[in-house]
Amino acid sequence: MHIPPDWGVFATLLVSFLAFWVVFGSLFFGPFLKLLGERERRLKDLTDRTERLLQEEKAAVAERERQLASIRRDAMEKRETERRQAETEAAQTIDEARAEARGELDRVRVGIEKSIEAAQVELQQMARTLAAELAQRVLGRAVNTGGTLNN
Numbered sequence: 001m002h003i004p005p006d007w008g009v010f011a012t013l014l015v016s017f018l019a020f021w022v023v024f025g026s027l028f029f030g031p032f033l034k035l036l037g038e039r040e041r042r043l044k045d046l047t048d049r050t051e052r053l054l055q056e057e058k059a060a061v062a063e064r065e066r067q068l069a070s071i072r073r074d075a076m077e078k079r080e081t082e083r084r085q086a087e088t089e090a091a092q093t094i095d096e097a098r099a100e101a102r103g104e105l106d107r108v109r110v111g112i113e114k115s116i117e118a119a120q121v122e123l124q125q126m127a128r129t130l131a132a133e134l135a136q137r138v139l140g141r142a143v144n145t146g147g148t149l150n151n
Contacts, residue, residue, distance in 0.1 A: 132145045 128145070132143050135143045
């Protein structure tokens with residue numbers, strides 16, 4: 001069986017298809033494709049902006065870490081300087097205290113030596129007096145104490 005083509009129906013279908021294509025293309029497909037293109041462009045812009053912001057964030061973090069490292073280094077140097085200064089001041093204070101203690105010890109030693117010398121002189125005088133008294137009692141007469149006794 002052979003069905004011949006109906007050119008009138010075919011032409012009507014072709015004209016209706018072209019009319020619908022023009023109407024739907026201008027009313028629906030064009031704006032829809034335009035909207036899709038705009039969304040794709042905005043998405044690409046947002047992706048680029050996100051990447052740029054991520055790079056800026058990485059740079060800001062690196063800069064902050066560099067600044068923190070610098071601040072830490074400065075703080076450690078300052079702490080070390082202050083520690084050395086405190087050690088120097090402590091050493092000076094200790095040296096001054098030692099010198100003062102040595103001076104006081106020397107003064108006390110000199111005082112003790114003077115006291116010993118005075119005690120020795122007093123003991124010698126007491127020994128002479130006691131020897132004279134003992135000699136007077138043993139001899140039963142007065143002994144001349146005007147001279148000095150030799151040791």
